[in-house]
Amino acid sequence: MPVRVALENTTTPSHVSGANSRRNSFQSCSLLSVGQAFSGTQNVSSLQKDEAWRVNVRIQGCDLEHGYLCGTMEALNVPMADTPVVTFWEGEIVDTKNYTFFTGKWEAAPEDDIRHWTKFDSFGPLLGQVEMDGGKSADLSNYPYIFMRWKEQYFVNVGTDCGLTIAGFYYVCFSCNDGSISGFYYDPNSSPFQKLELKATNDGRSVSRTWEIMQALNTVSVVKSVRKVKFCCYNQSCHNCE
Amino acid sequence: MPSSRPSSDLILHRLSSSDYEIKLKAIREVKNQIIGNRTKKLSYIKLGAVPAVADSLAKANADSDFGSNLIVQSAAVLGSFACGVDQGVRAVLDAGAFPNLIRLLSAVDEKVVDAAARSLRMIYQSKLAPKFDFYKEENMDFLLSLLRSENENLTGLGAGIVIHSCETSDEQNILCHAGSLEKLISGLDGSISQRDASLESLATILKNNPEAVSKFVELQNERALRSVIELTKDKYPRTRLLACLCLICIKNSSSCYLQDIGIKTKLIYILLELLDDSGQVGEESSFAFSSLVAGKEDLQKLAFEANAIDKFYNHLQNCALHPKRLEGIFLALADLCSKLECCRSKFMSLQVLNLLINALTHDEANVRTAACICLKSVSRSIKSLSAGYFTNERIVIPLVRLLSDLCTSVQVAALGAISNIVVDFTPDKSTIIQCGGLKELVQLTKSMDSSLRLNAVWSLRNMVFLADKMCKEAIFMELTVSAVASLIRDPEPSVQEQALALVRNLVDGCMDCIEFAFAEDGIILDAVGSQLQKSSKIEIAIQGMYVLSNIASGNEFHKEAIMSLLFPETENGSHSFLSQYLQSTDSSLRTSAAWVIVNLTVPASPGAFGRIVKLRNFGIVSQIKRMVNDSCMDVKLNQSVSSSIWIPWDAVSEKS
Numbered sequence: 001m002p003v004r005v006a007l008e009n010t011t012t013p014s015h016v017s018g019a020n021s022r023r024n025s026f027q028s029c030s031l032l033s034v035g036q037a038f039s040g041t042q043n044v045s046s047l048q049k050d051e052a053w054r055v056n057v058r059i060q061g062c063d064l065e066h067g068y069l070c071g072t073m074e075a076l077n078v079p080m081a082d083t084p085v086v087t088f089w090e091g092e093i094v095d096t097k098n099y100t101f102f103t104g105k106w107e108a109a110p111e112d113d114i115r116h117w118t119k120f121d122s123f124g125p126l127l128g129q130v131e132m133d134g135g136k137s138a139d140l141s142n143y144p145y146i147f148m149r150w151k152e153q154y155f156v157n158v159g160t161d162c163g164l165t166i167a168g169f170y171y172v173c174f175s176c177n178d179g180s181i182s183g184f185y186y187d188p189n190s191s192p193f194q195k196l197e198l199k200a201t202n203d204g205r206s207v208s209r210t211w212e213i214m215q216a217l218n219t220v221s222v223v224k225s226v227r228k229v230k231f232c233c234y235n236q237s238c239h240n241c242e
Numbered sequence: 243m244p245s246s247r248p249s250s251d252l253i254l255h256r257l258s259s260s261d262y263e264i265k266l267k268a269i270r271e272v273k274n275q276i277i278g279n280r281t282k283k284l285s286y287i288k289l290g291a292v293p294a295v296a297d298s299l300a301k302a303n304a305d306s307d308f309g310s311n312l313i314v315q316s317a318a319v320l321g322s323f324a325c326g327v328d329q330g331v332r333a334v335l336d337a338g339a340f341p342n343l344i345r346l347l348s349a350v351d352e353k354v355v356d357a358a359a360r361s362l363r364m365i366y367q368s369k370l371a372p373k374f375d376f377y378k379e380e381n382m383d384f385l386l387s388l389l390r391s392e393n394e395n396l397t398g399l400g401a402g403i404v405i406h407s408c409e410t411s412d413e414q415n416i417l418c419h420a421g422s423l424e425k426l427i428s429g430l431d432g433s434i435s436q437r438d439a440s441l442e443s444l445a446t447i448l449k450n451n452p453e454a455v456s457k458f459v460e461l462q463n464e465r466a467l468r469s470v471i472e473l474t475k476d477k478y479p480r481t482r483l484l485a486c487l488c489l490i491c492i493k494n495s496s497s498c499y500l501q502d503i504g505i506k507t508k509l510i511y512i513l514l515e516l517l518d519d520s521g522q523v524g525e526e527s528s529f530a531f532s533s534l535v536a537g538k539e540d541l542q543k544l545a546f547e548a549n550a551i552d553k554f555y556n557h558l559q560n561c562a563l564h565p566k567r568l569e570g571i572f573l574a575l576a577d578l579c580s581k582l583e584c585c586r587s588k589f590m591s592l593q594v595l596n597l598l599i600n601a602l603t604h605d606e607a608n609v610r611t612a613a614c615i616c617l618k619s620v621s622r623s624i625k626s627l628s629a630g631y632f633t634n635e636r637i638v639i640p641l642v643r644l645l646s647d648l649c650t651s652v653q654v655a656a657l658g659a660i661s662n663i664v665v666d667f668t669p670d671k672s673t674i675i676q677c678g679g680l681k682e683l684v685q686l687t688k689s690m691d692s693s694l695r696l697n698a699v700w701s702l703r704n705m706v707f708l709a710d711k712m713c714k715e716a717i718f719m720e721l722t723v724s725a726v727a728s729l730i731r732d733p734e735p736s737v738q739e740q741a742l743a744l745v746r747n748l749v750d751g752c753m754d755c756i757e758f759a760f761a762e763d764g765i766i767l768d769a770v771g772s773q774l775q776k777s778s779k780i781e782i783a784i785q786g787m788y789v790l791s792n793i794a795s796g797n798e799f800h801k802e803a804i805m806s807l808l809f810p811e812t813e814n815g816s817h818s819f820l821s822q823y824l825q826s827t828d829s830s831l832r833t834s835a836a837w838v839i840v841n842l843t844v845p846a847s848p849g850a851f852g853r854i855v856k857l858r859n860f861g862i863v864s865q866i867k868r869m870v871n872d873s874c875m876d877v878k879l880n881q882s883v884s885s886s887i888w889i890p891w892d893a894v895s896e897k898s
Contacts, residue, residue: 035708061624068583070624088628156628 031179031200032069032146034062038181040198042075044191053077057181057198067098069148072156080163086156087166094140094147101126101135103149106169107188110134116171116184117147119193123173148172150183170196253286257294262308269295269315276322283323287333295319296337304349314357317343321361324368331368340365340372347388347396359395366402374407376416389425394436397429401439405446414451423447423458427466434478441473441484448491455495467492471505474512479523483516483530490534503544509534510545514553528554528570536577542585545578551588554578558597565606572601572612576619586623590631595620602640607649614644614655621662632663633673642674645682650691657686657697664705671705671713680705684720692734699729699737703744711752718748723762730769735779742770742785749792756796759789760803767793771807774819780828787823787834794841798849801842805853808838809860824865832869839866 038057045051054076061070069091076084092099101117102110114130117123122145123130129138140146152166168187175181179200184193256268272291276283286292299316303309320339323330334340343365346358365371375381388400404422408414417423426447429440448455459467473485486509493500500506513534516527531550535541554571557563563571575594579585589595598620601613621632632638641663644656660683664674674680683705686698706717718726729741745766749756759767774786794804808820823835839862843850857863 060628070628072628088625090625153625154629 029146029174029176031176032059032062032174034059036179037201038179038198039201040181040196042183042185042197043195045194051079055196055198064093064095067093067095069093069150073150073152078164081158083157085158085162085164087152088154088156089150089152089170091148091150091172094135094149096136096138096140099149101130101147103169106151106186108169108186112186113171116186116193119171119184120145120147120173120182122175123147144176146174146176148174165190172196254290254294257291257298262312265298266312266315269298269312269319273315273319273322276319280327283327283330287323287327287329292320292323292330292333292339293337295323296334296339296342299339299346300342304346304351304354310349310351310354313346313349313354317346317354317357317361321357321364324361324364326367328368328370331365331370334365335370335372347399352393355393356395359393359399363395363399363402366399366406369406371406374403376408376413382416382420386420386422386425389422389429394433397425397432398435398439401426401429401436401443404443405439408443408446411451411453414447414449414454417447418454418457423454423461423466427461427469430466430469430473434481437473437476438478438481438484441470441481441488444470445484445488445491448488448495450491450495452496455492455499459492459499467499474508479516479519482512483523483527486512486516486534487530490530494533506541507544507548510541510548510550514545514548514550517553517557525564525567525570528567528574531574532570532577535574537580539581542578542580542582546582546585546588550578551575551585551592551594555592555594555597558594565604565609568601568604569606569608569612572598572609572616576612576616579616579619580622583623583625586620586626589620590623590626595631595637599636599640602637602644607647607652610644610647610652611649611655614641614652614659617641617659618655618662621659627662627665635673635677637663638673638677638679642677642679642682645679645686650694653686654693654697657683657694657701661697661701661704664701665707671709674705675713675716680717680720684725687721687725687729692732692737695729695732696734696737696740699740699744703740703747706744706747708747708750711754714748714751714755714758718758718761723765727765727769730766730773735782738773739779739782739785742773742782742789745770746785746789746792749789753796756793756800759793764803767803767807777819780826780831783819783823783826784828784831784834787831787838791834791837791841794838795844798847801847801849801853804838804842805856809856818860821860821862821865824862824869836866836869 036059038059040055041052042055043052056074056076057071059069059071061068063069070089071091072086072088074084074086075081078085094101102113114127117130118127126135126138129135148171149169150172151169155162155164155166158164165187168185168190170183170185172181172183181196181198183196183198185196186192253268253272256264257272259265259268272286272295276286295316298312299320302312302316304313320334320343324334340362343358343362346354347362349355349358374385376385385400385403388396388403391397391400404417404426408417423444426440426443429436431437432440444458448458470485470488474482474489476482476485489500489505489509510531513527513531517524519527531545535545554575557567558571575589579589598613598616601609602617604610604613617632617637621627626632641656641660644652645660647653647656660674660679664671683698683701686694687702689695689698702717702721706714709717726741726745730738730745732738732741745759748758759770770786770789773782774790777783777786790804790807793800808818820835820838823831826832826835839857842853843857854863
């Protein structure tokens with residue numbers, strides 16, 4: 001979700017492919033799959049006033065092998081904007097193979113990382129290992145929480161002159177148990193610890209009926225669709241066969 | 243001055259003359275005129291010169307000076323006709339010259355042998371040449387005698403036969419066991435032409451054959467492999483290309499060889515450098531590059547770091563590129579962008595897309611196909627899809643036109659690109675519908691060609707993904723209920739799978755969407771049920787179960803319809819596929835089956851209790867309980883959802 005411009009300082013992260021030894025790979029989670037929607041709020045309160053924006057998120061791409069996730073984020077009641085503001089974000093999944101708990105970019109020092117990760121209760125059991133070796137030895141493959149960083153890349157429906165910035169990024173914790181997401185926005189030039197809280201949802205359905213989100217998550221089929229080529233090899237001669 | 247056309251009566255008359263001098267002079271005259279001149283070749287072929295020359299070859303006596311001279315000249319003319327012109331090859335074969343040329347290989351006169359071998363090599367460069375039967379022992383003796391010969395033309399012919407006719411792994415193995423690898427390796431130290439022929443033959447024998455590769459590498463303690471690596475530095479571009487091709491065949495057949503990052507990087511740089519060759523080598527290098535990086539992320543990364551995309555882009559900017567070169571470059575870019583976002587991102591930033599759009603309307607079908615394949619690869623970028631880079635009319639209109647292309651491979655490739663482009667994550671898919679794309683896609687689902695059917699259904703499946711109700715209705719109306727049901731029962735399993743996935747996406751969303759499955763007395767749901775009953779393919783079962791799961795997330799009527807399908811009244815349920823799928827060894831299938839139960843038993847629905855009782859009676863409850871220790875976290879979570887959060891299973895057992 002975009003926040004107000006404080007300083008024009010947008011950086012573009014590169015997607016680092018893992019070159020380290022291949023450890024346990026992540027197990028897939030139905031609730032973190034393509035097509036899944038989430039809704040909730042982001043608290044953007046400052047010293048001056050309390051404020052929270054309604055936020056909708058939809059996952060559009062998920063590649064666990066590369067620790068990659070992406071999607072859109074829609075901020076609904078942004079005071080300065082006439083319409084909901086939609087951004088496209090890319091995520092790094094902390095799997096200790098492709099990405100570790102240490103960000104190493106986006107103006108985030110290890111101390112900033114630890115300060116944000118420890119805001120999540122579920123990070124507690126991992127703190128010791130992360131302080132010791134950056135969490136490299138931690139086995140997260142069966143951990144019921146998935147830690148990520150989400151970085152907004154561009155505005156989908158408004159121009160860059162909209163008075164908002166996407167300079168920062170989110171530390172995110174996803175619960176495999178109930179599909180809830182917590183996050184903290186980090187931008188040295190914005191209010192600290194802006195909290196993002198999302199719950200898995202389904203368009204047009206009551207959010208309280210959480211488990212009926214099946215309809216949305218069943219569209220996970222698009223994962224195969226977008227990565228169509230994975231299935232080419234047995235049904236067509238295709239130069240892209242994998 | 244206009245060039246003179248051959249005078250039919252005169253030249254044919256002279257070629258058939260009984261006077262040796264006249265005949266020889268006429269043959270020489272034809273030879274000099276047709277060398278490197280395709281038009282002249284075609285002109286003489288039309289005139290009927292080939293049978294006349296073949297006749298001279300057949301009748302001349304190789305043992306006499308006059309005769310051998312005539313044979314040498316005739317063989318040269320026939321080889322020239324066959325060189326690079328398929329009509330020429332056909333004419334030479336039709337004139338019966340082939341067995342005579344083979345016969346002359348055993349002549350005493352070395353000049354005759356050389357001429358016949360050269361001529362046969364030309365013929366073997368064409369696909370029209372007769373297939374050599376490696377299974378016949380006498381043929382293999384003949385081939386090995388060629389390969390072990392001191393005569394360069396004969397070894398070249400032997401290599402040419404291998405390159406032309408060795409296609410299957412059995413044929414490769416016959417050649418390996420007969421000792422041809424050793425013979426070909428010795429050719430690596432020969433002349434330029436021997437070296438090139440040996441490299442190409444070796445690549446032919448090693449291609450996709452791990453057994454042959456392992457034999458080759460072990461030969462002479464890897465000396466042969468080192469020789470090939472050394473030849474990648476040769477001063478001749480063709481030799482460098484062929485050495486690279488040989489190494490690519492080794493690498494692609496057995497990943498355990500050539501793992502060193504140095505050699506991988508070297509291959510990339512050599513092939514990129516060879517692109518600069520203005521001839522055939524430059525054309526072929528992009529195809530070799532494709533086979534080097536296809537499906538290999540590490541090599542794609544190295545190629546990206548070697549600025550391969552910039553290099554291909556620079557070549558593409560040359561407007562006068564030969565179609566073959568264009569095709570090769572687009573295929574190379576397709577392979578390069580097939581896995582890594584950084585490559586796709588570079589592709590987009592360089593505006594290669596504009597050049598690709600031009601190629602979509604190229605005169606040559608192969609170029610159009612390659613452009614579509616490239617577009618399919620680049621459009622895997624969700625970042626670019628979300629930004630709407632592919633949904634503008636400049637791309638969509640020519641792509642939709644290609645759906646009615648006369649060439650099937652173009653249609654299939656266009657469908658592949660459309661499949662990705664329609665996943666634009668916007669609920670409104672109007673661009674493609676307004677361009678007539680929907681009608682074309684639906685039409686192609688009725689094609690006799692299964693690859694077209696498959697890809698058309700695939701595109702529609704993606705088009706329906708997260709589409710709004712209006713869009714889904716438009717697609718559903720165009721497709722018709724009976725057509726969807728037929729596609730689910732298609733003879734091709736891959737089409738069945740895609741059709742089920744299409745229905746799965748169709749019934750996702752609002753309650754009205756679920757009703758699609760119940761249209762026309764529920765023939766779609768019946769088709770889904772019958773596929774689930776008999777399906778032996780896991781992928782089909784998974785899609786089918788998610789269709790049921792999506793429907794089961796609807797109202798009471800929907801849930802009960804799924805219960806009836808799972809447990810028909812006529813059966814006792816003990817053979818229910820649900821039970822089988824819950825015990826499947828495939829975790830994705832177990833997950834999908836568990837989700838069906840989750841949605842059927844959601845406590846807020848009034849009939850949940852009755853359904854739980856029924857599930858218990860059919861033994862499903864005990865199965866769900868056992869899943870608490872499932873190795874798949876997703877299944878386990880579903881189990882916990884159904885057993886702990888919602889369903890008082892134990893209470894149900896007590897009450898029932």
